Amino acid sequence: MTTACTQAGVPGKGIDRVVEHYLDGELRGKPSHGLAKFAFESQFFSQRVGPPRIKHERGAMAVVDGQREVGPLSADFAVRLAARKARRLGVGVVGMVNCQRYGILASWSEQIAERGLVGLVANTSRPEATVHGARTPFLGVNPVSFAFPTSDSTVSADMSTTLAPMGVLWEARRSGSPLPPDCFVDEHGAFTDDPDAARAAMVFGEHRGFALSLLIQILTGSLFGFPMGERVDSTWTTGYTFIALDPTFAGQGEEHLVANASLTDAVRQAATREGGSVRVPGQEGKDRAARARKTGRLTLDEALYKRLQARAAGDFTSD
Template identity: 30%
Template sequence: MPDQTPVSVDALQERVTAIFTRCGVRAPSAEAVAKVIVAGERDNCKSHGIYRIEGCLRVLAAGKVEGGAVPRVHDSGKAVIEVDAGGGFSNPAFDAAVDVLAARARETGLAALVIRDCLHFSALWHDVEALAARGLAGLSMCPSYSFVAPAGGKDPLLGTNPFAFGWPRAGAHPYVFDFATSVAARGEIELHRRAGTPIPEDWAIDAQGQPTTDPEAALAGAMLTFGGHKGSALSTMIELLAGAMLGEFMSREALDFMGRTDLLPRHGALVVAFDPETFSARSGRDPVAEGEKLLDAIAGQGARLPSQRRFQAREVALDSGILLSAAELEQLARFEAEGLAALDG
């Protein structure tokens, strides 16, 4: 790829932070948002990389996210830690609370973090990797926009509701998965629409509830969950635990609140941290060593562990920089020079 230029992770972090600062985001929040965007780009997870800058700036321009919001951690002393994002991005809120969460999990065995009223755009693997780096297993989940029909239904009601899990490994990247409970991402259907190509049969139904391979009909209808009724059940669980239980928006209310589908959603999020040391103490076994037996046996039969491609891309990027195309660099430069004004250009 001849038009690719390497940019170091640190340099990209500085540039993306500066873009957000210039667009009215307070410095520590700009840094937190940039960190997850650069991490996505670093891991060659392009859908959560610098491509996301424009989407974030659009919600800022629309006045639908509070760039100046200061996350407030609320610690009642129980096993539930809360952080009020105050309508700001989820990332600085998570960063503000993760150490409290980790300390509480080590103290009580498990603890939960409730993030309230945040603009959420980032992949959930950040959350569970941050916990794994602290020796903790973790779950993370949140609702999104109601684009997905429940199994047996026909109307969009559930979000694409991602679910992530992380497990600490000794001397290796953690075991991490992070998947949408919908079969596909909405953006993938949109790409098929633009390309004029049909979508696979199990992705969506039309407005009458019939299976469709027409991306237009799918976008006017509803997406489907992965794994039939089991995926639908998991997605429903995420609405209940990370929406209703917290007293935060479920996916339908998130969409009603924003009133349009082209802006990133605002809702809450739930993260649960487990301390394997506490859980295993009386067994006399080393939980991380036990986990290795399973993970080695998976890899040993030639099956790929989730996130491995991401970790490989990360090592390359940390070593020799992140490769950005001329078009990407041009867009970065435009955002740096013009801030929110670049959006209409």
């Protein structure tokens, strides 16, 4: 991956950040946003124009032109900007467009939380999602992640508002494998496991998921004057949002850290019907990554490994 980044002209000081981001997604058990996504997104790395720049700024809000920067590097810029504003004003709200895609969102909400702030990160996509009872895609897949600090750690959640991310569909088409059941619909609105017949991802939770996805659509679109719906026609017109909140501006000092830790402990101690305990969001992925890093080994599908080898050799198109 490092060699591939070098071949594609990723700035030297940013290579480790890019590699670590996609590797972390893989280690957390999200392969659709891990090495397979690196193999796909790396075809755009050489199209970067330069580092992101602030296009408009007023008070707590800013609009950033990503200048087609590599996804993890553009996101890192937006996170730092949102955090700086939150430290100064109590809140930082940054919208970014014209950048490459990245993998998991939790990397960025957690980066905000590690600064003692509450973080929320979201983005849209082409209109690739639809809702219960419909067959026409009109929403982006609209994933969202939030993270908050405690006195001893950070807690995060990272989720798509569709039952499965579009990366699952892309990889299924590439490999010829079936889709997970009841996650994608065909042109008639019927669920299908055929990746070639699928036309839209299904939003979760019927009207509740629909409402949440609609909110994220606004937060990643018209709030900043970014395209929505069919106007999102490429990587470069996709909108991203980064929000940082500083609880100390509410006049409670650092007490929120202890309160958050207490709440998290209460979640862990809550019993299930089977006699176990309730799982804190995001913890399973973090534990999985920690175990993998301890062993220092990662098992890959042979086809994916060959794709990574091709990227390292300078071939960014073959699959």
